Structure formats: C-alpha cells, structure tokens
Amino acid sequence: MLRFIGRRLVQMFFLFLLFLTLLFFLLDAQPGDITSQFLDPTIPAEIRAQLAERLGLDGSVWSRWWNYMTNFLTGNLGLSFQQYPRTVTDVIAERIPRTLFLFTFATLLSYVLGFALGKRLAWRRGGFSEHAVTISGVLLYTVFYPWFAIIMILIFSSGLGWFPINGFLTPELWRNAPFTGNEVFGQMILSLVIAGLILVAGSYFSRRQQERRPAQIIRLVGYGSAILFMTIFWALKPEMRPFASNILHHSILPVVTLALVAFAGVMLLTRGSMLETLKEDYILTAQAKGVPERDIRDKHAARNALLPVTTSFVLGLAFIIGGGIITETVFSWPGMGALLLTSIVSEDIPVAIGALAFTGVLALVAHLLVDILYAVLDPRIRIQTGN
Amino acid sequence: MTDTRTRSSRESILEVKNLVMNYELKDGGMVSAVEDVSFELKKGQSLGLVGESGCGKTSVALTLLQLQAANARVLGGEINLDGINLLELSPEEMRQHRWTDISMVFQGAMNSWNPVYTVGEQIREAMDLHWDPKPTAAEAYEKIVELFNLVGINPEMIERYPHEFSGGMKQRAVIAMALSCDPKVIIADEPTTALDVIVQEQILEELKKIQDELDMSIIYISHDIAVIAEITDLMGVMYAGKLVEIGPTAELFAKPRHPYTWLILSSTPSITGPRRALAPLEGEPPNLLDPPSGCRFHPRCPFATDKCSQEEPPLSEIGEGHMIACWNHEQVPVTLATAEDDSRSANGSQ
Numbered sequence: 079m080l081r082f083i084g085r086r087l088v089q090m091f092f093l094f095l096l097f098l099t100l101l102f103f104l105l106d107a108q109p110g111d112i113t114s115q116f117l118d119p120t121i122p123a124e125i126r127a128q129l130a131e132r133l134g135l136d137g138s139v140w141s142r143w144w145n146y147m148t149n150f151l152t153g154n155l156g157l158s159f160q161q162y163p164r165t166v167t168d169v170i171a172e173r174i175p176r177t178l179f180l181f182t183f184a185t186l187l188s189y190v191l192g193f194a195l196g197k198r199l200a201w202r203r204g205g206f207s208e209h210a211v212t213i214s215g216v217l218l219y220t221v222f223y224p225w226f227a228i229i230m231i232l233i234f235s236s237g238l239g240w241f242p243i244n245g246f247l248t249p250e251l252w253r254n255a256p257f258t259g260n261e262v263f264g265q266m267i268l269s270l271v272i273a274g275l276i277l278v279a280g281s282y283f284s285r286r287q288q289e290r291r292p293a294q295i296i297r298l299v300g301y302g303s304a305i306l307f308m309t310i311f312w313a314l315k316p317e318m319r320p321f322a323s324n325i326l327h328h329s330i331l332p333v334v335t336l337a338l339v340a341f342a343g344v345m346l347l348t349r350g351s352m353l354e355t356l357k358e359d360y361i362l363t364a365q366a367k368g369v370p371e372r373d374i375r376d377k378h379a380a381r382n383a384l385l386p387v388t389t390s391f392v393l394g395l396a397f398i399i400g401g402g403i404i405t406e407t408v409f410s411w412p413g414m415g416a417l418l419l420t421s422i423v424s425e426d427i428p429v430a431i432g433a434l435a436f437t438g439v440l441a442l443v444a445h446l447l448v449d450i451l452y453a454v455l456d457p458r459i460r461i462q463t464g465n
Numbered sequence: 466m467t468d469t470r471t472r473s474s475r476e477s478i479l480e481v482k483n484l485v486m487n488y489e490l491k492d493g494g495m496v497s498a499v500e501d502v503s504f505e506l507k508k509g510q511s512l513g514l515v516g517e518s519g520c521g522k523t524s525v526a527l528t529l530l531q532l533q534a535a536n537a538r539v540l541g542g543e544i545n546l547d548g549i550n551l552l553e554l555s556p557e558e559m560r561q562h563r564w565t566d567i568s569m570v571f572q573g574a575m576n577s578w579n580p581v582y583t584v585g586e587q588i589r590e591a592m593d594l595h596w597d598p599k600p601t602a603a604e605a606y607e608k609i610v611e612l613f614n615l616v617g618i619n620p621e622m623i624e625r626y627p628h629e630f631s632g633g634m635k636q637r638a639v640i641a642m643a644l645s646c647d648p649k650v651i652i653a654d655e656p657t658t659a660l661d662v663i664v665q666e667q668i669l670e671e672l673k674k675i676q677d678e679l680d681m682s683i684i685y686i687s688h689d690i691a692v693i694a695e696i697t698d699l700m701g702v703m704y705a706g707k708l709v710e711i712g713p714t715a716e717l718f719a720k721p722r723h724p725y726t727w728l729i730l731s732s733t734p735s736i737t738g739p740r741r742a743l744a745p746l747e748g749e750p751p752n753l754l755d756p757p758s759g760c761r762f763h764p765r766c767p768f769a770t771d772k773c774s775q776e777e778p779p780l781s782e783i784g785e786g787h788m789i790a791c792w793n794h795e796q797v798p799v800t801l802a803t804a805e806d807d808s809r810s811a812n813g814s815q
Contacts, residue, residue, distance in 0.1 A: 359576035365532055366571070367591045367642075368563035378579055457626040458580060 079453065086449065090442045097438045098150065101431050102143050108425070133159060150435075156428035160421065166432040169417065174436070175263045176246060177402050177413035182395070183270075184333045188340035189391050195341075196348025196387075197380045200356060212349065218342035227408040230335045241331040244410035247324050255321060262321045269311045273304040280304070332409040336401075340394070347390055351383040358382070385455055389448050396437070396444035475507040478682050479529075479567075479650050484542035486528050496753045498524040498537070500706040500761075503780060506650065506699075509680040513693030513714065515729075516703035517750050522686045523572065525703075526652045529684075530569055531559045547649055565595045568648040570639050572655040577639050578627030585609055585623035588642045595646045612641035615678075616671055633664035640672065644679070654686045669696055690733050694718055699786070702726045705751050705761040708780065712787030721801075722783060722794045724766045731802035744802035760792070768796040 130136050137145075149156060155166035199208050218226075235243040242248065247259055280300015287293035312319055355361070356379050364378045402415025410416075414433055421429035453459050486499035499521045506512050514522045527533045529544055531551060544551040546566055551559060571577045579587060589605050600608065610620040616637040627635060636656065643651050653672065657665040673696050676683050687693055693700055694714060701711040702725060710723035721727040731744040748765040751757050757764055763773040772792050780790045791797075 359571060360579040362532065363571060363577040364579070366530055366563055366569045368560045368565075368594055369590065370560065370594075381581055382579070456581060457583075458628045 083446070083450070086446050090446065094435075094438060094442060095147070098147065098431075098435055099143065101434050101438075102146055103139070105422075105427050105430055106139055106142070146431075155432045155435075158421075158426055158429045160424050160426040160429070166428045169429055170414070170432050170436060172260060173412065173414045173417045175260060175267055176411065177406070177415060179263060179267055179270075180329060180332055180405070180411060180413060181336065181402060183329070184336035185340060185391070185394055186274075187333065188337040189344050189387070189394075191337075192341045192344025193348050193380075193384070193387055196345040197352050197375060197383065199345065199349045200352035200383075201375050201379070203353070212346070215342040215345050215349075218339055219346055221339065223339055224404050224408055226339065227332075227335050227405065230331060231408070234331055242328050246328045246411050247321075248328075251324055252321070257318060257321060259321075259325070262318055262325060265315065265318060266322055266325065269308060272311075273308050276300060276304040276307060332405055332411055335409075336405055344387065344390070348383060348387050351386050352379055355379045355382040385452065388451050388455060392444045392448045392451065393441075396441040475509060477505050478508045478547055479506040479684075480543070480545040481505070481525075481529070482543040482545070484525070484528065484544065485540040486524060486533065487538050487540055488534065489536045489538055490754075494754050495538075497706050497756050498753060499528065500756075501780075502542075502703075502706075502708045504699075504701055504708065504711055506682050506684065508649075508682055509676070510699060511676060511683040511685060511697045512699040512701060513685040513687065513697035514701045514703055515687060515690055515693050518688060519750060519753075520703045521706040522688075522703055523654055524706075526569065526654050526684065526686055529650075529652060530563060530567055531556075561595070564591050564643075564648060565646045566648055567650045567652065568643040568646065570636075570643050570651065570653040570656045572658065575632055575635055575659055578630075578635060580627055583624050583626055584630065584638050584642075585625075588612070588638075588645050591642060591645050608645065609641070612644055613638075615644070615675060616641045617667075633660055633668065636660060636664075636668055637671065640668070640675070644675065644681075647679075648681075650682045650684065652684045652686065655688075656685070657692065658687075658689070665692075672696065690729065702729070705756060706753055707761055707790065709762065709791070710787075710789045711780075712784065712789075716784070716787055720799065722787070722789050722797055723791050724768050724793075724797055725762050727797050728767075728802065741801065742803045760790070768793045 127136070135142075146156070153167075155170075158164050158166055158169050161169060195211070199211060202208055231243060235241045252259065277300055280297055280303070284293040284296040284300065287296060312322070315322075361374060361378055364374045369378070402411075402413055403419050404415070405411065406413045406415040407419060414436065418430065418433040420426070421433060482503050484499055484502045488496040488498050490496065502521075502525060504512065514525065516522050524533065524537070528537070528539060529551070531554075533539070539552060542552070546562070549562070549566075551562065551567075554562065578584065582590075585606075588609050589600075592600050592605050592608065606623070609623055613620045613623065618634055618637050618641070622630065622634070622638075627638075630638060636659075640653075640656070643653075656672065657668050660668065669692060672683065675681065685693060685697055697714045699711065700714040700717045701708050702717070702723060703709065704725050710717065710721070710726045717726060718730065721730050728744070728746045732746045734743060746765070751761060751764065757774070759772070759774045759776050760766070760769070760778050763769040766773065770793060776792070778790045778792045780788045782788050783794065
C-alpha cells in the first residue's frame with residue numbers, strides 16, 4: 079500500500095508539471111495582456127513596453143514559461159497584476175478558507191443526506207412517497223443552477239428577510255473589529271474539523287460493536303462530545319462569537335442552496351446504485367439467513383452501493399472551485415471561484431494560473447484519495463494493491 | 466446407483482399440502498407458477514425436484530422459505546415444518562425460523578457471498594442471529610472450523626474474502642453456511658450447476674456424506690436428472706407448476722409411470738444402461754398465464770384422450786409412496802421410448 083501511494087505521488091508530481099505547462103500556454107494564448115486591459119489607450123508605446131518589461135511580459139513564450147515554472151517550483155507564484163503588489167500566494171491564501179468552508183460544508187451535508195435518503199428510496203421502491211421524492215430529486219438535479227440560486231435569494235433574503243442578500247460578512251459590524259475575517263474563519267474551520275473528527279471516531283467505534291445497544295450508546299456519546307466540544311470552544315472565545323455568528327448567518331443560504339442541488343444528484347446516484355445491489359444474489363442469501371430488513375439494507379446493500387457514491391464525493395470535492403464560480407458570483411461570496419473569474423476577465427494571469435493550479439492539486443489529491451478509499455472499502459481492490 | 470432406503474418408518478419433518486402460488490402481473494394477469502403441490506419429507510430423507518426451466522421448482526423452494534418475489538401470491542395450502550405452518554407466521558416469526566429450521570444453498574452460489582465481508586464474518590452473522598445464546602467469538606470460530614473441515618475447506622480460509630475462493634470452494638462454503646445453525650431441512654437449488662463435472666461430483670459426494678452423518682433432510686432442485694438419480698431417496702417431477710409424479714427415486718427411474726417422466730427419461734442418455742436411440746421430447750412448456758385445461762401436459766402427451774383435456778387428474782397413489790397425476794398411466798410402456806428416426810440414433814447413443 080505504501081509503495082503504491084509513493085508511486086502515485088511521483089506520478090502526480092509529473093502530471094502536475096504537465097498540467098501547469100498546459101495552463102500556462104492556454105492562458106498565454108488569449109489575446110492581449112494586462113497592459114492593454116486597464117491602461118489608457120492613448121498611452122505612448124514606449125511606456126507600455128516599459129510596463130510590460132517590468133511585469134515580465136516581454137520575451138519569448140518559452141523564456142517566460144521557463145521563468146514561471148522555476149519560480150513556481152521554488153514557491154514563488156508571482157505578483158498579482160490587479161492587486162499589485164500583493165503576491166499571488168497571499169491573494170489565494172486569503173480566499174481559500176472561505177471557499178473550502180462553504181463547499182465542504184455543503185458537500186458533506188448533501189452527501190450525508192443524499193446517501194441516507196437515496197438508500198431508503200431504493201429500499202421502498204414503488205410507493206407514492208418514493209415517486210414524489212424521486213421526481214423532486216430529478217427536478218432539483220436538472221434545475222438551472224444560477225436561476226435557482228437567485229430564486230432562493232428572492233424568497234429567503236429579499237422576501238422573508240431571513241438571511242443577508244449577499245457577501246460573507248456585514249461590513250458595518252466589522253469596521254472596528256479586533257479580528258480580520260480570516261482569523262475568525264480559521265477558528266470556525268478549526269472547530270468544525272475537530273468536531274467532525276469526533277463524530278467520525280464515534281461512528282467508527284460504534285460500527286465495530288456487534289450489539290445494537292452499545293453501538294447506539296457510543297454513537298450518542300460521539301454526538302454529545304462533538305456538541306460539548308463546540309460549546310466549550312466558543313465559550314472560551316466570547317469576544318469572537320458575534321463575528322463568527324455573523325459569518326455563519328451569511329453562509330446559511332449559499333450552503334443550503336448548494337447542498338439542495340448537490341443532494342439531489344447524490345440521492346439519485348445512491349438510489350440507482352442501491353437498486354443494482356439489491357438485485358444481487360447475496361441480498362437474497364441475507365434474507366434467507368434471516369437477517370433483519372434494516373441490516374440487509376444497511377450492512378449488505380448500502381455498504382456495496384457506497385462505492386460509486388464515494389468516488390463521486392471525492393471527485394466532487396475536487397471541483398469545488400469550478401462550481402464555485404457561479405455560486406460565489408450569485409451570492410457575492412469572495413472566494414476562489416469569484417477570484418478565478420475576475421482574474422481571467424482582467425487578464426491577471428499569475429492569479430488565474432495560481433487559482434487553476436490549486437484546482438489541479440485538489441483534483442490530483444482527490445484521485446489519490448479515491449484510490450485509497452476504494453482499497454479500504456472494497457477488499458477485492460485491497461488485495462491487488464497489496465501485492 | 467441410488468440409496469434405496471425409503472426410511473418410511475421415520476417421522477415426517479416437512480409436509481407441503483396443496484400449495485398454490487401465483488405471480489400477479491401489473492396488468493392484473495396471474496401466472497400459475499405453483500399449482501396444488503403436495504409432498505412429504507421424512508427426517509434424514511432427500512427429495513429431488515426435477516423439471517424443465519420455469520416449471521416452478523425454484524418457486525416452490527422460495528415459497529418454502531417465504532422468500533418469494535413481491536408479486537407472488539400464495540393462494541392456498543400449508544407448509545408444515547415440524548408441526549408449524551410457515552404460511553401462518555408473521556414476517557418476524559418467519560425470519561427467526563429461517564436458517565434454524567430451513568436453510569438454503571442457492572442457485573447462484575457463486576454470487577451468494579457479499580464481496581465486502583469475509584466468508585467467516587458472513588457465516589458468523591447467521592450464527593449470531595440464530596444461536597441461543599449467541600456464540601462467543603471462540604465458539605463461533607470453533608464451529609466454523611468444524612464446518613469447513615466437514616465440507617473440505619482449509620480452515621485458514623475463514624478470514625478470507627469471497628473473491629479469494631475458487632468456484633468450488635465458494636460452493637462448499639455456502640454449504641458450510643447452510644449448516645451453521647443445524648437446520649432441520651436444507652434446500653439445495655441447483656447446488657452444482659455452475660461447476661465443472663469433477664467438482665460437481667465432489668460436492669455431491671460431500672452433501673450426501675453430510676446428510677448421512679447429520680441425518681439431515683435435503684430437498685434438491687435440479688434440471689439435471691443425473692444429479693437427482695445419484696443422491697436422492699425420493700424424486701418429484703414437476704411440469705408447468707404441478708407435481709405430476711413423485712416416488713422413490715429408484716422406482717421412478719426403473720418404471721416411470723407418468724408420460725412426462727417417461728419421456729424425459731427416454732430423452733436422457735444413460736452411460737450404464739443399454740445403448741439406445743434417444744427419443745426427443747416434442748413441443749414446448751405451456752404459457753402459465755393461460756395454462757391448458759385439464760391435464761397441463763395433454764397438448765404434448767402421446768397418450769392424451771379427450772378426458773385429459775377436460776378433467777384435471779388428481780395426484781393418487783399407485784404404489785407404496787408412489788403418487789401420480791395421470792388418467793392413462795396404464796398406457797405408458799414399461800421400456801423407455803426410442804427415436805424412430807435412424808439419423809438421430811448415431812448421435813443419440815453417446
């Protein structure tokens with residue numbers, strides 16, 4: 079297994095270099111550059127040339143590529159043209175937590191709910207409620223997402239006034255705030271991750287129990303300690319609490335909107351996958367053995383239906399930024415998606431490459447994760463990679 | 466060739482009486498899959514059910530375990546297993562009877578294993594559900610080792626996953642699982658169909674040995690008449706959802722009385738018997754959405770009379786434990802039919 083991961087890491091490195099090169103040439107192929115973008119067209123040609131030289135835009139494509147690659151590998155992603163002289167690393171580092179928070183939250187929510195509902199749908203196939211839920215699922219899955227997001231804003235922000243219309247914090251509140259938005263964000267993410275790990279550990283130990291009763295108790299203890307941890311964590315930071323809740327309030331509508339749409343896809347995928355597994359002979363064997371219905375559904379059918387859903391989950395995480403463009407634009411959420419869009423439109427090439435490179439890294443890591451998860455979930459693969 | 470002990474003095478363990486089961490179609494049509502099937506199985510006896518594909522063998526088996534498809538309707542009859550009518554049990558009560566009283570070795574034993582759990586875990590699951598009290602880890606392990614030795618698998622395989630087993634080993638392990646809760650009756654539905662002939666032979670030997678050792682009652686279901694001949698005490702012949710003849714296996718092979726039994730045996734080559742041209746069985750099984758009137762076999766029967774197309778023949782006893790549903794069984798010749806066509810005989814005798 080370790081050898082397998084090592085080999086994959088080396089492969090990933092070269093694949094990444096290739097990806098970066100491709101990105102560089104593709105973005106270079108767009109007409110114009112930053113100097114033609116937002117400078118007065120009457121500006122003398124020599125000044126324009128001087129500016130291009132200072133930004134490193136003169137010279138052949140190859141020499142610029144070489145410069146870029148060597149700089150990139152030493153960790154220097156260059157300066158943002160638009161937010162000159164901030165470094166690209168700095169710009170991206172500011173945006174990443176916001177996007178990760180929004181999408182990880184929404185994706186987790188949609189997968190947990192989608193899987194739970196999808197397996198039940200397949201299990202009680204044919205009833206009225208199954209048809210109703212499946213049809214609503216198809217509706218949500220195929221809805222034109224930007225339109226759906228705007229309708230959500232129209233209803234819940236503009237109409238009912240439950241949530242802010244856009245942005246990720248209220249500027250008036252933060253004017254004299256003792257923290258930056260990202261500091262608070264960091265703490266929020268940290269607490270969520272720890273609480274999540276507690277839940278995962280709880281469910282792991284509960285699954286290892288043979289008996290139903292202790293399994294339930296361990297799961298409840300897991301929920302309890304996660305809540306307890308959250309309470310203590312935020313009780314110790316009273317001055318940060320109003321700011322955190324402000325961000326949370328802003329994030330609810332985008333998270334719900336995103337989760338609703340993603341959830342529908344997951345639900346339909348789980349339902350389809352589950353219907354396939356339910357046809358397998360081992361389900362009939364389990365019934366003949368007298369396994370209770372609930373265990374047949376969860377331990378036998380859903381456990382096998384989980385495989386394609388896992389793939390979709392991890393790959394879904396990788397394409398957060400691509401998906402983020404629409405969401406972040408509609409909700410004016412200043413994350414990576416919005417950054418990618420503005421940088422490409424304004425020919426801020428270093429930032430655009432930086433953002434896309436980040437997507438690439440996510441995609442590569444996600445693929446590795448899929449392989450490892452598959453090996454964990456499916457013994458047939460575990461043996462092969464083990465040899 | 467066959468163990469001829471009829472064990473008639475033994476106590477009855479399973480009694481099926483006038484079982485009727487239909488499949489309901491979406492348009493309201495009814496497929497008559499099992500029609501008025503009755504038989505009795507004594508402790509330690511083995512019964513073979515034979516018949517063409519779609520004649521209702523597997524439907525009978527699944528109904529015995531109450532695992533019939535969602536659109537199946539049991540319209541009448543009784544399934545008395547050791548004095549309890551399974552058809553009167555609630556789903557939860559039935560669930561508790563499964564595997565402890567009646568277990569099954571499935572047709573697709575290859576796919577009977579869930580790929581994500583070890584074989585040991587899956588056998589253990591059945592034991593955890595049904596043993597009272599629940600076995601400790603050590604007890605369960607010991608029992609599985611014992612079962613693996615019984616069916617001829619190396620006990621080291623307990624912790625392995627199904628895909629690490631060969632086809633024959635999977636089949637043996639399925640048998641081990643079927644034995645894990647000491648059931649009173651085992652149903653073996655095509656237990657050896659997917660295996661090559663050598664492994665088939667080994668597994669059948671194994672099953673027979675186990676049956677004798679544990680005094681188990683087994684129902685074999687197969688379209689392979691040779692398998693049935695080899696290992697069963699009783700044989701039942703099904704045609705189009707009905708049991709047309711049942712009796713001691715040796716007697717049925719020696720003197721088939723129902724025209725259908727007579728014709729299938731005539732179309733089956735025998736290695737040990739005299740060389741003869743095989744007679745083909747003409748025609749196709751009927752559509753069970755609209756089964757033929759009277760005797761369901763009459764359209765294909767060489768001895769059919771008008772009565773056969775109007776009145777259904779009852780299953781009646783013609784010898785000790787030998788029952789038959791035919792109006793004209795006296796007409797059936799004592800020797801098997803041979804093909805009239807000479808061109809067939811060259812191939813047929815092989």
